[in-house]
Amino acid sequence: MKALILVGGYGTRLRPLTLSCPKPLVEFCNKPMLLHQLEALVEAGVKHIILAVSYRADQMEQELKSVEEKLGITITISLESEPLGTAGPLALAREHLTNDNDPFFVLNSDIICDFPFKDMIKFHKHHGKQGTIMVTKVDEPSKYGVVVYDAECGRINQFVEKPQEYVSNKINAGMYMFSPAMLNRIELRPTSIEKETFPGMATDGELYCMELQGFWMDVGQPKDYLTGMCMYLTSLKKKNSSLLYHGEGVNGTALVDPSAKIGKNCRIGPNVTIGPNVVIEDGVCIKRCTVLNGAHIKSHSWLDSCIIGWKCVVGRWVRMENVSVLGEDVTVNDELYVNGGRILPHKSIAESVKEPQIIM
Amino acid sequence: MLLKTIILIGGPMKGTRFRPLSLETPKPLFPVAGFPIIHHHIEAAAKVEGNKEVILIGFFQPNEALNKFINQAQLQFKVQIRYLQEYTALGTAGGIYHFRDQILAGKPDYFFVMNADVCGDFPLQEMLDFHRSKPSGTFCTILGTEATRQQSLTYGCIVENKATHEIMHYVEKPETFISTTINCGIYLCSPAIFSPLEIEFKKNLEQNYNCDQDHQRVGYDYTTAPAKEVIRMEQDIFVPLASSGKLYVYQTERFWSQIKSAGAAIYANRHYLKLYRKTHPERLAKNGAGKPQIIGDVFIHPSAQVNETAVLGPNVTIGKNCMLGDGVRVRDSVVLDGAVLQDHCCILDSIIGWNSTIGDWTRIEGTPNDPNPNKPFAKMEAISTFTFDGKLNPSITVIGSDVQVPSEVIILNSIVLPNKELSGCYKNQIIL
Numbered sequence: 049m050k051a052l053i054l055v056g057g058y059g060t061r062l063r064p065l066t067l068s069c070p071k072p073l074v075e076f077c078n079k080p081m082l083l084h085q086l087e088a089l090v091e092a093g094v095k096h097i098i099l100a101v102s103y104r105a106d107q108m109e110q111e112l113k114s115v116e117e118k119l120g121i122t123i124t125i126s127l128e129s130e131p132l133g134t135a136g137p138l139a140l141a142r143e144h145l146t147n148d149n150d151p152f153f154v155l156n157s158d159i160i161c162d163f164p165f166k167d168m169i170k171f172h173k174h175h176g177k178q179g180t181i182m183v184t185k186v187d188e189p190s191k192y193g194v195v196v197y198d199a200e201c202g203r204i205n206q207f208v209e210k211p212q213e214y215v216s217n218k219i220n221a222g223m224y225m226f227s228p229a230m231l232n233r234i235e236l237r238p239t240s241i242e243k244e245t246f247p248g249m250a251t252d253g254e255l256y257c258m259e260l261q262g263f264w265m266d267v268g269q270p271k272d273y274l275t276g277m278c279m280y281l282t283s284l285k286k287k288n289s290s291l292l293y294h295g296e297g298v299n300g301t302a303l304v305d306p307s308a309k310i311g312k313n314c315r316i317g318p319n320v321t322i323g324p325n326v327v328i329e330d331g332v333c334i335k336r337c338t339v340l341n342g343a344h345i346k347s348h349s350w351l352d353s354c355i356i357g358w359k360c361v362v363g364r365w366v367r368m369e370n371v372s373v374l375g376e377d378v379t380v381n382d383e384l385y386v387n388g389g390r391i392l393p394h395k396s397i398a399e400s401v402k403e404p405q406i407i408m
Numbered sequence: 409m410l411l412k413t414i415i416l417i418g419g420p421m422k423g424t425r426f427r428p429l430s431l432e433t434p435k436p437l438f439p440v441a442g443f444p445i446i447h448h449h450i451e452a453a454a455k456v457e458g459n460k461e462v463i464l465i466g467f468f469q470p471n472e473a474l475n476k477f478i479n480q481a482q483l484q485f486k487v488q489i490r491y492l493q494e495y496t497a498l499g500t501a502g503g504i505y506h507f508r509d510q511i512l513a514g515k516p517d518y519f520f521v522m523n524a525d526v527c528g529d530f531p532l533q534e535m536l537d538f539h540r541s542k543p544s545g546t547f548c549t550i551l552g553t554e555a556t557r558q559q560s561l562t563y564g565c566i567v568e569n570k571a572t573h574e575i576m577h578y579v580e581k582p583e584t585f586i587s588t589t590i591n592c593g594i595y596l597c598s599p600a601i602f603s604p605l606e607i608e609f610k611k612n613l614e615q616n617y618n619c620d621q622d623h624q625r626v627g628y629d630y631t632t633a634p635a636k637e638v639i640r641m642e643q644d645i646f647v648p649l650a651s652s653g654k655l656y657v658y659q660t661e662r663f664w665s666q667i668k669s670a671g672a673a674i675y676a677n678r679h680y681l682k683l684y685r686k687t688h689p690e691r692l693a694k695n696g697a698g699k700p701q702i703i704g705d706v707f708i709h710p711s712a713q714v715n716e717t718a719v720l721g722p723n724v725t726i727g728k729n730c731m732l733g734d735g736v737r738v739r740d741s742v743v744l745d746g747a748v749l750q751d752h753c754c755i756l757d758s759i760i761g762w763n764s765t766i767g768d769w770t771r772i773e774g775t776p777n778d779p780n781p782n783k784p785f786a787k788m789e790a791i792s793t794f795t796f797d798g799k800l801n802p803s804i805t806v807i808g809s810d811v812q813v814p815s816e817v818i819i820l821n822s823i824v825l826p827n828k829e830l831s832g833c834y835k836n837q838i839i840l
Contacts, residue, residue, distance in 0.1 A: 313734065313735075313751070330735070331734065331735045331751065331752045333816065347735060348737065348752040348769075350752070350771070350816060352816075364737070365737045365752075365754040365771075367754070367769075367771045367818060383737060383754060383756060385820070400773075402820065
């Protein structure tokens with residue numbers, strides 16, 4: 049079985065992190081984002097994964113070689129010379145996807161959830177039509193593609209992208225399963241699967257959906273990345289995962305890599321992810337944050353809702369809050385206040401950022 | 409030789425820009441570098457040979473704080489100190505004229521007049537020597553300093569004869585530029601100054617009784633009309649005396665500043681602490697085993713308990729019985745008596761009021777209004793509290809007395825009135 053993951057391009061919404069690292073390789077809860085999806089796909093029996101990429105293909109290829117070996121699968125990069133949207137990449141990868149008659153998965157690379165791939169296969173084969181979409185219930189559907197469907201059998205009647213008025217509270221969760229025949233509907237040009245392909249499939253009665261259980265988040269931007277992290281950690285807690293940190297200073301759910309060092313009198317958590325080789329000095333309070341590999345947080349600082357990039361150094365008595373994001377190798381001097389600051393890589397901050405802004 | 413010093417300390421209706429710090433303590437008693445403002449004045453005055461008495465003139469009601477201060481200062485400086493209360497606000501010279509008998513008792517040769525809302529490294533001995541070198545009929549020597557052209561407009565401006573230092577022209581707060589030499593609010597007077605004071609006083613009374621129209625005018629408000637005994641030293645005495653050969657100016661380059669706002673108190677705190685290096689090095693904290701880390705000039709009251717992991721300074725004053733917990737950071741701030749700073753908190757450019765509590769990891773931060781270091785002779789900007797579009801101008805954060813600030817919050821550029829229990833973060837606000 050195969051899967052196509054829509055990785056896309058520059059990952060601009062997750063800058064400054066994606067200035068140093070392609071988005072699929074940015075760690076989410078101590079594992080590259082892509083790997084969360086890959087592991088779940090492999091568990092469901094997928095052997096060949098195609099990554100639809102329009103940027104930095106070679107860097108990804110390098111990094112993924114070891115993953116290929118470890119998981120025993122094939123990873124192919126499908127490089128778009130011009131960005132092909134959300135449907136075009138399927139046409140580009142047609143060759144790979146049609147060499148047998150099995151249905152294949154298509155996923156948005158930013159999705160984090162309790163991946164239901166095994167159930168999707170069952171459901172798709174049962175209804176036998178061309179497409180299955182996973183849907184999830186959200187509070188504010190107007191930001192997404194909304195799905196109106198028959199609750200009995202799951203057949204989709206209507207597919208409305210970003211509706212102005214309330215239509216339904218179930219949205220497209222960005223995970224699909226298609227039969228190869230469906231590829232005849234897509235031309236090799238920049239195409240939006242939501243706007244151009246799905247409405248036609250719905251009218252023809254070829255599109256079905258299944259409701260996702262559990263948490264769901266599109267973690268393609270910092271605010272949602274942190275919300276998604278909280279959801280993921282909560283689900284780890286429910287499963288009583290041994291990965292969770294119970295060491296000194298813990299307060300609620302926290303994921304701490306064994307190689308990280310945590311000082312005295314700290315308060316770590318709730319909802320904190322600490323990556324490998326991170327150093328947290330004495331008296332530090334961190335909540336609702338991700339601290340990426342090799343970062344160093346000095347003593348008595350206070351961090352809330354931040355993403356601290358790789359190898360950053362945060363000084364003493366620093367206060368950071370309000371979805372501040374530090375790119376790779378950023379230094380924040382002692383005693384500063386960073387409120388909603390987005391700091392580009394290799395920058396040294398010597399003055400407080402009192403109101404949300406971008407520091408180049 | 410017999411000298412006296414008069415300190416004009418004003419009253420509760422003066423010094424309102426110093427609120428909320430002046431809501432409970434008279435502004436002249438506000439501690440700067442660990443000691444009340446007028447303590448520094450008296451200390452400077454007591455150093456001058458022959459200075460036997462200090463007279464505080466103001467219109468505060470008698471209060472315990474003032475009495476206690478006077479008793480303490482008398483013991484410490486071995487000069488007589490007393491407080492003479494004006495029956496009503498009499499202006500910057502009216503009180504002096506009113507209490508002329510007490511001032512002239514014992515026939516002092518000269519007397520200093522010091523305003524309590526200025527601070528500095530006052531060269532009183534030098535002023536005395538200078539004054540005595542001038543013709544014997546000289547009424548007064550004013551202490552002057554340089555300001556920028558722009559800022560001079562908010563002070564009393566002095567035009568002097570460069571050779572003799574006689575004051576040729578004096579204008580208080582002019583609208584157009586007069587001179588960069590400004591009046592520091594410190595004067596040395598000869599008893600002869602009572603002559604123009606008496607003339608002015610009698611003139612005002614004459615006018616008052618000879619002018620009936622005002623009183624018969626409908627709506628004349630007795631309560632807000634200025635007392636007929638008000639004499640303003642600057643406008644009523646100095647202005648006419650310019651060019652008369654009776655008024656001189658002695659210029660200083662030593663540190664001097666007005667203390668109008670909390671920001672100025674922080675600035676004065678810094679400079680007085682720096683002065684201690686020369687005058688009272690024993691008052692400055694030192695690094696040592698089992699002690700907090702000290703950077704620059706720091707004053708810690710002996711009764712304060714400070715955790716050895718704290719980092720203090722530069723320019724910090726810690727008051728009596730304060731308690732500072734693990735990993736506390738304080739810089740460019742004044743922490744008043746009885747305040748408690750809990751673990752890991754960070755206090756920058758702020759004043760923490762008496763007996764207030766700051767919670768764990770909390771950040772209290774202000775914005776200093778220091779004089780522009782790039783402009784020579786620049787003084788503190790007297791910025792207004794609000795901008796023209798109604799926003800609070802960033803300034804020193806002031807936490808009033810008996811305030812509870814919870815853990816993990818930030819209080820930025822805000823003013824908190826006394827006895828308040830905060831429940832969250834505040835930025836650029838006045839919290840009643």
